[in-house]
Amino acid sequence: MITPHLKKLRLRTDISSEEERVIRDLVGEVRRFKADEVLVHAGEELDRCMLLVEGWLVRSKDLPSGERQVLEIHIPGDFADLHGFTLKRLDHDMASVTDGAVALVSHAALANIIEEHPHLALVYWLSTNIDASVGREMALSLGQRSAISRMAHLFCELHARLKVVGETRGDTFDFPLTQREIAEYLGLTVVHVNRTLQELRRKGLVESENRAITIRDRRGLEAIAEFDPSYLHLEKRVLA
Amino acid sequence: MITPHLKKLRLRTDISSEEERVIRDLVGEVRRFKADEVLVHAGEELDRCMLLVEGWLVRSKDLPSGERQVLEIHIPGDFADLHGFTLKRLDHDMASVTDGAVALVSHAALANIIEEHPHLALVYWLSTNIDASVGREMALSLGQRSAISRMAHLFCELHARLKVVGETRGDTFDFPLTQREIAEYLGLTVVHVNRTLQELRRKGLVESENRAITIRDRRGLEAIAEFDPSYLHLEKRVLA
DNA sequence: CGCTGACTTGACAATATTCAACAGTAGTGG
DNA sequence: CCACTACTGTTGAATATTGTCAAGTCAGCG
Numbered sequence: 001m002i003t004p005h006l007k008k009l010r011l012r013t014d015i016s017s018e019e020e021r022v023i024r025d026l027v028g029e030v031r032r033f034k035a036d037e038v039l040v041h042a043g044e045e046l047d048r049c050m051l052l053v054e055g056w057l058v059r060s061k062d063l064p065s066g067e068r069q070v071l072e073i074h075i076p077g078d079f080a081d082l083h084g085f086t087l088k089r090l091d092h093d094m095a096s097v098t099d100g101a102v103a104l105v106s107h108a109a110l111a112n113i114i115e116e117h118p119h120l121a122l123v124y125w126l127s128t129n130i131d132a133s134v135g136r137e138m139a140l141s142l143g144q145r146s147a148i149s150r151m152a153h154l155f156c157e158l159h160a161r162l163k164v165v166g167e168t169r170g171d172t173f174d175f176p177l178t179q180r181e182i183a184e185y186l187g188l189t190v191v192h193v194n195r196t197l198q199e200l201r202r203k204g205l206v207e208s209e210n211r212a213i214t215i216r217d218r219r220g221l222e223a224i225a226e227f228d229p230s231y232l233h234l235e236k237r238v239l240a
Numbered sequence: 241m242i243t244p245h246l247k248k249l250r251l252r253t254d255i256s257s258e259e260e261r262v263i264r265d266l267v268g269e270v271r272r273f274k275a276d277e278v279l280v281h282a283g284e285e286l287d288r289c290m291l292l293v294e295g296w297l298v299r300s301k302d303l304p305s306g307e308r309q310v311l312e313i314h315i316p317g318d319f320a321d322l323h324g325f326t327l328k329r330l331d332h333d334m335a336s337v338t339d340g341a342v343a344l345v346s347h348a349a350l351a352n353i354i355e356e357h358p359h360l361a362l363v364y365w366l367s368t369n370i371d372a373s374v375g376r377e378m379a380l381s382l383g384q385r386s387a388i389s390r391m392a393h394l395f396c397e398l399h400a401r402l403k404v405v406g407e408t409r410g411d412t413f414d415f416p417l418t419q420r421e422i423a424e425y426l427g428l429t430v431v432h433v434n435r436t437l438q439e440l441r442r443k444g445l446v447e448s449e450n451r452a453i454t455i456r457d458r459r460g461l462e463a464i465a466e467f468d469p470s471y472l473h474l475e476k477r478v479l480a
Numbered sequence: 481c482g483c484t485g486a487c488t489t490g491a492c493a494a495t496a497t498t499c500a501a502c503a504g505t506a507g508t509g510g
Numbered sequence: 511c512c513a514c515t516a517c518t519g520t521t522g523a524a525t526a527t528t529g530t531c532a533a534g535t536c537a538g539c540g
Contacts, residue, residue: 042470043470059376061376061377061380063380063384063385063466064466065466067384069379069380069383069384071376071379071380072376083369083372083373086362086365086366086369086479087366087369087370087373087473087477088477089470089473091373091376091377091470091471091473092376107480111480114358114361115358115480118354118355118358118361121354121358121361121365122326125326125361125365125368126326126327128365128368128369128372129323129326129327129368129372130327131372132323132368132369132371132372132375133323133327133331135372135375135376135379136299136301136311136312136331136332136375137301137331138379139309139311139375139378139379139382140301140303140309140311142379142382142383142427143309143382143426143427144303144307144309144427145303146527146528147527147528178485178486178487179486179487179488180485180486180487186383187382187383187384188528188529189528189529189530190486190487191488191489191528191529191530191531192527192528192529194486194487194488194489195488195489195528198488226303226304226305230282230283230329230331231331233327233329233331237327237328237329239326240347240351240355386495386496387495387496418517418518418519419518419519419520420517420518420519428496428497429496429497429498430518430519431496431497431498431499431520431521432495432496432497434518434519434520434521435496435520435521438520
């Protein structure tokens with residue numbers, strides 16, 4: 001169930017078999033969710049985290065005006081609200097995109113394992129820091145890239161991240177976000193997302209049909225996105 | 241020298257006097273810098289972090305097109321590239337805005353103290369997670385707020401953060417960013433920043449004169465910014 | 481079969497950018 | 511001390527990108 005999660009971790013740093021056992025024991029109750037639920041509300045007091053095992057989640061913030069900004073997209077293997085372990089209250093909602101399931105991990109259990117396995121504290125600290133790095137690249141997109149470049153970047157990033165956990169089929173991957181949700185992520189309107197997506201199709205860069213994306217011209221897509229995957233930190237390092 | 245840093249930490253969680261001693265001992269060499277230096281380049285291998293003791297730094301990313309996005313603004317007391325402790329290579333540059341100084345802290349020293357004082361591991365993990373929270377609020381600004389709202393939000397945030405470390409004088413604070421740098425942070429052009437700043441002045445919300453900002457109408461400014469400081473996590477919590 | 485939500489299109493408007501020019505200030509070197 | 515340069519801030523006019531509003535199609539679902 002948490003094999004994708006271990007794949008993600010092992011890509012970035014070595015995990016001993018002892019540590020693997022401990023991580024596998026972390027998982028308590030599994031909670032299933034339906035699409036479009038808010039699993040955690042901003043400000044709520046937390047005593048556990050959610051390791052996403054199936055389906056997609058997003059972090060999102062609402063504005064008084066009713067607008068919503070999606071701040072991060074989570075795929076299976078992601079420890080979606082691990083930052084809540086130290087923050088204790090999130091500054092954003094955790095909402096589901098699809099049906100799916102999370103493995104619940106109590107903060108107490110986490111505290112225990114990092115006490116006994118200090119290396120895992122670094123592993124998970126690294127994990128939240130990589131999340132933040134992804135967030136910075138998104139801010140770069142929102143600040144400097146055009147609509148078409150942002151959208152291309154989104155597709156490049158998700159393909160790379162899904163590939164790590166084995167959820168791609170060649171250049172194709174499931175992509176369950178509606179155009180409204182893409183708009184909320186890219187900071188654009190639905191209308192403009194629709195037109196921009198058509199432009200990507202017209203240029204022969206991607207295809208999209210029933211909730212899946214196929215990258216037709218990777219070079220072209222990466223060029224328009226100015227995609228450089230180094231911010232994903234897809235290489236191994238030695239911690240402490 | 242690192243009193244502001246301790247103020248910041250103590251606002252969020254309790255630090256024992258023993259821990260304080262350990263933190264004070266962390267500081268090794270102090271490095272002074274001039275304005276507009278790049279202290280750390282993206283991708284560079286790191287074996288130490290920088291605790292900002294004087295002056296302002298920014299995290300920034302360059303695009304092939306030559307555009308620059310400022311992703312975070314750092315003020316004295318900030319452990320500016322603490323995330324580099326686990327990442328080992330930053331995905332962005334660390335650049336100076338003003339003259340100033342950083343206290344250098346080797347990764348080895350950090351690894352030692354968190355091994356001996358596991359609570360401090362949580363304290364600094366929290367610290368990077370709060371940085372990420374500030375980054376998310378910025379992404380919300382870039383994605384959903386208008387130019388004037390973003391700029392108002394920037395001033396509200398900086399006043400709140402500077403107040404924590406005792407760098408405000410009532411509603412006034414030093415603000416050394418040029419309009420070009422503000423533009424790079426807000427994802428706007430210099431021209432538009434200039435006009436937007438004039439609008440804030442015309443509405444009687446802020447004054448700005450020789451590198452300092454005075455908030456003239458806090459309610460009004462916060463309203464236009466939709467400012468809600470909860471993302472700054474300015475409250476105490478118990479870690480582990 | 482009638483809803484509802486997702487997607488699509490057209491016409492128009494607002495926000496922000498681009499380009500070009502100029503004033504003020506500080507720093508530099510002759 | 512002054513001329514020179516470079517940077518910062520400012521303004522106007524034209525343009526581009528993206529948003530708004532309104533309407534309509536299509537598919538899935540109870």
